[in-house]
Each structure stands twice: as structure tokens, then as C-alpha cells.
Amino acid sequence: MRKKAQAIQKQNTAPHVLSRGGYDYLDQKFLAEKTKKKLEEVAQSGSVDGVIDPPSPVRGHVKWKMARTKKIGEMTTEAAKEIAEKIVSHFQLTITIIFQYFVNAMYNCVFGAGFL
Numbered sequence: 001m002r003k004k005a006q007a008i009q010k011q012n013t014a015p016h017v018l019s020r021g022g023y024d025y026l027d028q029k030f031l032a033e034k035t036k037k038k039l040e041e042v043a044q045s046g047s048v049d050g051v052i053d054p055p056s057p058v059r060g061h062v063k064w065k066m067a068r069t070k071k072i073g074e075m076t077t078e079a080a081k082e083i084a085e086k087i088v089s090h091f092q093l094t095i096t097i098i099f100q101y102f103v104n105a106m107y108n109c110v111f112g113a114g115f116l
Contacts, residue, residue, distance in 0.1 A: 013077060013079035013080070014068055014076065014077060014079050014080035014083055015068070015076055015077070015080075016067040016068050016076070017067065017068065017069070017070055017076060018067050023063060023067065026058075026063060026066060026067060027057075027058060027063070030058050030063075030066070031055050031057075031058070034055035034056075035052075035054070035055055038052055038053075038055065039052065059091075061087045061088065061091050064084070064087065065084045065087070065088075068080045068084065
């Protein structure tokens with residue numbers, strides 16, 4: 001049993017550096033930082049509005065990258081760094097495609113045959 005687990009662990013080229021809290025603790029920590037930052041911005045702006053929107057949830061690719069980043073700011077392995085770069089570039093490409101689709105859809109709504 002132990003040998004099998006060790007063999008599986010050897011195949012892991014991008015290990016995470018999370019403690020026992022795992023991704024749940026990472027979520028809580030990141031959301032607390034975002035909330036603190038928003039509170040500081042509100043305090044600096046002198047706004048009288050006491051309503052602060054809750055921070056947006058952390059995207060999966062950001063959590064994956066944060067889980068494999070050491071405290072000194074470097075990734076755990078070169079393989080993790082390469083994977084993170086691929087994930088980020090894929091995410092940026094996806095956002096670009098979605099934005100282009102949205103622009104085309106809006107253009108067709110405004111200038112399409114239904115409004116002529």
C-alpha cells in the first residue's frame with residue numbers, strides 16, 4: 001500500500017505547498033486579504049457608505065498557481081511554472097474569445113436585420 005502511494009507521488013511534477021487547511025484555508029485567507037484591501041480603500045476615500053460588496057471568489061487557475069507558489073515567491077518546480085504559464089495564457093485566450101463573441105453579438109443586435 002505504501003509503495004503504491006510512493007509511486008503515485010513520484011509522478012507528481014507540480015506539488016502544492018498547502019498546509020492541512022488545503023484549498024479551503026487558501027480561499028479564506030485570500031478573501032480576507034481582498035476584504036481588508038477594500039476596507040482600506042473605503043477608509044482612504046472617506047466614503048460615508050457603510051455598504052461594502054463582498055469580494056468575488058477566487059478563480060480556479062489563480063488558486064492553483066497560489067497553491068504552488070512558495071513564501072519567497074517562486075514556484076515549487078519548473079514543471080509547475082510551465083503549467084501555470086500555459087493555464088494563464090489559455091485563460092487569457094478564452095477571455096479574448098468570449099469578449100470578441102460578445103462584441104459581435106452586440107453588433108448583430110444593433111445593426112442586424114431585425115432593426116432595419
